Amino acid sequence: MARFLSGDRGALARAISWAENADDRFQAALSGVYERVGRAVRVGVTGPPGAGKSTLVNEVARLLREMERTVGILAVDPSSPFTGGALLGDRIRMEERTLDPGVFIRSMASRGSHGGIARASVDACDMMDAWGLDEILIETVGVGQAEYDVVAAADTVVVVLCPGAGDGIQAMKSGLLEVADVLVVNKSDVSGAARLALDLEESVHIRATTRKHDEEKWVPPVVSCSAGTASGVDAVIEGVESHRRFLADGRLEGARGAKRVEQVQRVVTERLAEGVWDARGWRTEVEVLLGSGDTPYDVASQVLGEILGGIPVAGAPGARKEAGCS
């Protein structure tokens, strides 16, 4: 890790590979640098395919470099569900940043994750953070309405939309738009952009006025820009920074703490699945039980009961009886 701490780019790249490959060396590598994690600002950039995420990320990175901030970019693209292969092409739009020593760009395939980022995306952000980059931009795969795992990786989520993809009701639906801290209408020079911005503003306004007023909540700004012509992107950065100011004063620490708890929960679940399920050969036993006519829920309860011994489990046979379902 000495090379990593001295700023060697290859060492950072290798640590990210370990995370991606679920290589045993990653856990020790993160332990060695974890006290340095937490200084970087993490911004997620998400939105449908072709909305202009890569172009916007490239332009934001250019402006951040003018502000003398160093930038890490994690660009996630989808893996094939059939072959596992992937074509990672986000770098093409980030060409001018390639030889800038203040920028580190990593392409990542989603490898079976369905939430817009990869399993190792948070790990990669942690390593870039520890390595000393000031700002980390996480670009998700092109998403639909309900892929928003980027929330787990980012302090601030920027949702990028562009005109021509639906009416005002689309802007009111649950899902992606709800997780936005900044809403960006890209391609503002294309017809329909002003209308989309109005629809989004109305939707944000309705949400803000109808929710319960139990605490002061963030109202996402709607920002229009044209990343391809480098116009208005400074307003996107201003939107991100205003959210950052809102997060100061304890909110950021609270949110990050909650995400770390979720991360532990996820790792425990994954390792249970691998270690217990695979190692003990449950598959054959489960096939037999299913063959005898038990429902998947009943079989799951029996498996959990055996794995956890005396520890009470939701949905265990005893609990079912008490609930009067026998």
Add this chain to the structure above:
Amino acid sequence: MTDRRIRVLVAKPGLDGHDRGAKTVASVLRDHGMEVIYTGLHKTPAMIAEIAVQEDVDVVGLSILSGAHMELFPRVRKELEQRGMAHVLLVGGGIIPREDIEALEGDGFTKLFGPGTNTDSIAEFIQTEMQQRWAKEGADA
């Protein structure tokens, strides 16, 4: 449980505007389960080597149709070495005369693929080569 995939950089060095071949090869490697980073056109040797570092690729594949391969290919190899990437599997393809193929294959390039190459054979070559390298790595570790 490790989940390692072959990561390949497909790059177009120099002033060469034709990338149909590079895109075809990139797609074929993807369909063989590899993670392929495509650079786009007009990359300098330094840019290609820097991308290889940041992406921690196992393989760098260069495509060239401009005739400048004897100039550009060795420069990419040197840039890779300077950045500590001498370990990558270095391959290339394009309109390259037989005597140049022989020269490059004696100069750090493991394999050059000329016109008419079966695309699946490129993927199979890379897979076989990487399996051998990883097996050796595992034995050394």
